[in-house]
Amino acid sequence: MLNYLIKRLISTIPVLLGISLLLFFMLRMLPGDPAQVLAGQMASPEDIENIRHQLGLDRPIYEQYATYLSRLVRFDLGLSARTQNPVIDEIWARLPNTLLLAVVAIMLACLFGIPAGIISAVRPYSWLDYLVTMSALFGISMPVFWLGLMLVVVFSVVLKWLPAGGTGSWQHVILPSITLAALVIAFIARMTRSTMLETLSQDFTTTARSKGLTEKIVIIKHALRNALIPIITVVGLQFGLLLGGAVLTETVFAWPGLGRLIVDSILARDYPVIQGAILIFGLLYIFVNLVVDFIYAFVDPRIRYD
């Protein structure tokens, strides 16, 4: 297990290098000049050139990449072109918010999605199944932006129960995490339903029933446990997406997360922040996948990483 962990950790190095290389050159292929954006539309050519020089953008591109890489190996992500703050500070100010939102949302999604899928699979083609399937369809189809604003209108403006946006208390987490979880609940419910339907029709389930086990034990201990692997895969993937793809939710609920930082940085062509934030996302994604792999082994004893 330890060997596997070490191998996986070592394999992250070329992945991160690949991300840094691709990202560095792809960003520079984008049209638009960061110095011009920073200088504003009224700046003189001399001032734009001055800013370009300060950002090191007037040097050859391979030299820029070499500098970037040499800093990166020293865990220095550079300075934000916009704020002149260390990129790591910019990211660190927002990363806990992103993680908090993603963790709460994925917990909500599992809490509602898995039981909904189980109920749906246990009573296929019943009104409960139709209700879950329809709700899942609704959850998948609903634009995040619209759902978020509707929740704001109902719970903040009309009922005045919850804050419409920002951070600072547990109440602030409720609406954005529900919005973010809605889509994931639907995915998890559908995946749970289909894998459960499959395991419920397997021979080992029939055997468990014929042994006289209660239906609860048959479903939870036999059918669900065997259906968990694909569900965990989906949860892992969705969690990875939640970390990086919560821009709309962050925007609607004024949630200061990494997604919003990346979008703002792209619009301002703030290369160091985009590069730094996406590298961090890459790291997080690798870590989530690693955790998922270990959960496989925990759930299914047949899986070993020796």
Next chain:
Amino acid sequence: MKNIKLSIKHLVFVSVLVAATSLCLTPMDAQAEIKELTIGIGIDADTLLPYDQTTTLMQNMADLIYDSYFFQDPEGKLHPRLATRYEVSDDGLIYTIHLRKGVKFSDGTDFNADAAKQAWDNVLNPKARVPLRFAVGMVKECVKIDDYTIALNLKFAFAPLAPTISMSLVSAISPAALEKYGEKIRQNPVGAGPYILKQWVKGDRIVMARNENYWGKKPTVAQITWKIVPEAATREAMLRAGQIDICYKPLPSNVAALKADPKITVEMPLDTRTIFMGMNYQKGVTTNKKVRQAFNYAVDKKAIVDKILFGTAEPMDGPVSPKVFGYFKMPHQYDYNPEKAKQLLNEAGFDFSKTVNMRTPQGRYLFDKQVSEAIQAYLQAIGVKAELRTYDWPTYIAGLLKPLEESELELFLLGWGPLILDADMGLYGQFTCEVNPPKGLGAAFYCNPEYDRIMKASREEQNPEKRLELLKQASEIVWDDAPWMWLHVEKFVIAYSSKIKGMVVTPTEKFYPQYISMQ
């Protein structure tokens, strides 16, 4: 006896009334001191260093922290602040500025000529990052005369210098703080303004506390929290829910609904920003004056303002906003007249088989893409084939700044918002030969030596009446030459709780809540 009883009843009634009135009055008086004011804004500040800033909203915040030499009120009148008065030499090349005595920065150090000179030296230092340096590009140097007097020596005469130095761009920064924080002064502003930075939670909020040692009138608001809420619809919801007191730039489409709400006040003064469709003066089909005029007649600007912008703008009737010194309503207007447009195009021998290329940014100005689409439709309605391309801002501006020989511009949508209430930044900054790209953003490549001569004279003219006459002549020339489709002047929309009274809102998209009262 009955009379006595009545009198006692009356006495009790009057006493109760007096008591109730005093109870009611007490909180009213208490509201004169406002503990916290929360303002919903769309973006976080990148820096609060006044000379490293291009965003009006952040300059607005910087004004509260640093104060300025003069304050230009919504009518354009200058009021002394950190400077008490100024004098101009006869040749217009030296401005002597007398600084207010007894003022301290919020860190307790003295505001004086040394501090003022250091700020000017920073701004004029070509190695320093000062995006708006062009605005004070006429200043050669700042010289200390005595402890409370500085002189600005100019490279050339520049009549609107006084309003120019009312910008926070040149505000004094505590020299002690500059030394203490170095580059980190961007996040640790220390000025002589009515507020100090208390807390800055990146992406979430900026909190300012009242500077108890402020030299001027004590602000009524003890703490201002700038809450960053990127989505305008959420800002509005928060205003309605009472979670914020002021909503900066709500959605134009919701202005009518906000106005109808008795709990909300909407202010929308006319702005200095003009929105136009530039037409290449030196290249392509729009080099012909009749074509440019025809395109102006082809577009119903009033309909765009009413139907697309929900009344949050006004059609242009002169080349600059009515809010600036030097504005004149032009005697001849390009009112919507598609027949006249067709006639002018025919007279110009316009080739209707050619496709005109249009460009627009998306999300930079109010409904910019939709406005461009409407113009495209108006042009097509008179038989002009028009193709519209949409770009994000960095890509768009890179395209605008190419020199004439490389430029592919034909028609392009752009906005131009002078930072002070003077026509110079609009008329000089967009229409003189020297601002043609890549030197400036006069992307219509308008170049007219006669116009340049008049504008140069207007800068040198110290007599306001004579200067007005020159600005009028320049306006008439460029209006007739029509290097732009003269579209509209935006309004600065701000919505706030109707309990708030005494808000100062300026046409430069700034607002000053420090002396408001709550009812």
